[in-house]
Amino acid sequence: MxxxxxxxxxxxxxxxxxxxxxxxxxxxxxxxxxxxxxxxxxxxxxxxxxxxxxxxxxxxxxxxxxxxxxxxxxxxxxAPISATELRELADLRVLLETHALARSMQNGDLDWQGNVVSAHYKLSVIEKELIEGKPDWLDRWVRHDWGFHYATISACNTHALMQTHSSIFDRFMRYHMLVLDFRGTGVAEDHVALRDLVLARDTERAVALLTRHVESGVAHILGTGRIP
Structure with a gap:
């Protein structure tokens, strides 16, 4: 990974x-x-x-x-942070990741499916610990959240797209780490649903869920009141 x-x-x-x-x-x-x-x-x-x-x-x-x-x-x-930049990064992440996700769901083979399942399992273990009140696992959540989302789009077969997406993803996740506030069961449930939609090759619903997932992350971060 x-x-x-x-x-x-x-x-x-x-x-x-x-x-x-x-x-x-x-x-x-x-x-x-x-x-x-x-x-x-x-x-x-x-x-x-x-x-x-x-x-x-x-x-x-x-x-x-x-x-x-x-x-x-x-x-x-x-670099400074701002609510405006966060929203711009979210928009760009959605644009890149939904495109890559759709291509991966079209091209992905059995190995790709296995990687999605494996990456989600690792992420789910971290999320369970965070939900049970272990905030020191947040660093690991960032790593495995990336691992899961990377796995879902890894079959898009476009190197430039993946490079650009990874840079935007990191800048977006920086905001999560700065507020140090895990979103709770909602984000874990989103990841389960996204895994299932990806494996079912239900592109339309997967793209819609991913878009809502990113937007809810923005709302959560801004709702902490810690971003100017």
């Missing part, structure tokens, strides 16, 4: 920059680095064990992904 960008341990053949990039990106998406935090190179050098030159390259890369903002000679900050 496509979990690599959530993993921070070094892999064979990776550079220090590869690991530092994933760690900084993960810390932004998971809310450990807060919106508008100043990204001071001397502190980052110690925290992420990378040179200033490498860190500049990483922060410029993250600026392209709109997770970081460059301030010219004044350096870098974590």
């Amino acid at each position: 496509e979990f690599s960008r959530f993993e921070v341990d070094a892999k064979d053949g990776e550079t220090v920059g590869d690991v530092a990039y994933r760690r900084i990106r993960s810390d932004i998406v998971n809310g450990r680095l807060k919106p508008l935090d100043k990204l001071k190179l001397d502190k980052l050098k110690t925290a992420y064990n990378a040179s200033v030159t490498t860190l500049r390259e990483i922060l410029n890369r993250l600026a392209v992904e709109e997770l970081v903002t460059a301030e010219g000679q004044r350096g870098f900050r974590v």
Whole structure:
């Protein structure tokens, strides 16, 4: 499963920059680095064990992904958040993910179906723990929520679409992590229903459910009152 960008341990053949990039990106998406935090190179050098030159390259890369903002000679900050951006990201996620979902339901084979079932089972275990009151599992929920949604669209056979979607998905999920408030049984029930509709190849109802699922996520996040 496509979990690599959530993993921070070094892999064979990776550079220090590869690991530092994933760690900084993960810390932004998971809310450990807060919106508008100043990204001071001397502190980052110690925290992420990378040179200033490498860190500049990483922060410029993250600026392209709109997770970081460059301030010219004044350096870098974590990108700001807003209700407007959240709604825009949700709209774009729906556009990309529903298209990819429809293509996957048309093209997916038995292995694809098995991956959907497996990814949902892992997600359901995490959601059960969260519903029972274990908020420290939220990081794992982000990972496995992505894993399930990725599995459902993985047979779309369009690399550029998947790359763009994954970037938008992460920026959307950043808002979930910043409010640190799990949606509860409703989101878990959505995932069960989406799994069943996907396996039944019921494209129209699956697309409608996915759209409502994303929109309800926006409403939940904004309802916490923590997004300006």
